[in-house]
Amino acid sequence: MSAEAATQWVLKLHENEELRREAEAAGSFEDRQALARQHGFEFCKEEIEDAFKADDELSDDDLDAVAGGSIAMKEANKRAKTEAFIAAASSVAAAM
Known part of the structure; x- marks a missing residue:
């Protein structure tokens, strides 16, 4: 599990609308975590919460720079x- 994997998962959700919808439709954290695991991302609940908090603080330009x-x-x-x-x-x- 890693914070880096959580951050990369958040970026992947920004890039892939279909995957983002699939994650949003997942019922529980465990379901979302399983979806992320299917795509090669391992993280715990605290790591993904921190990644989403950091994401809220980033501008679109920041996200583009990190993603690109x-x-x-x-x-x-x-x-x-x-x-x-x-x-x-x-x-x-x-x-x-």
């Missing part, structure tokens, strides 16, 4: 480079 990891960083860097290129091109065009 380095992919989110690469996309942010790509956007920044594109914006810098457009700004430089606009400056050159204005000088002409």
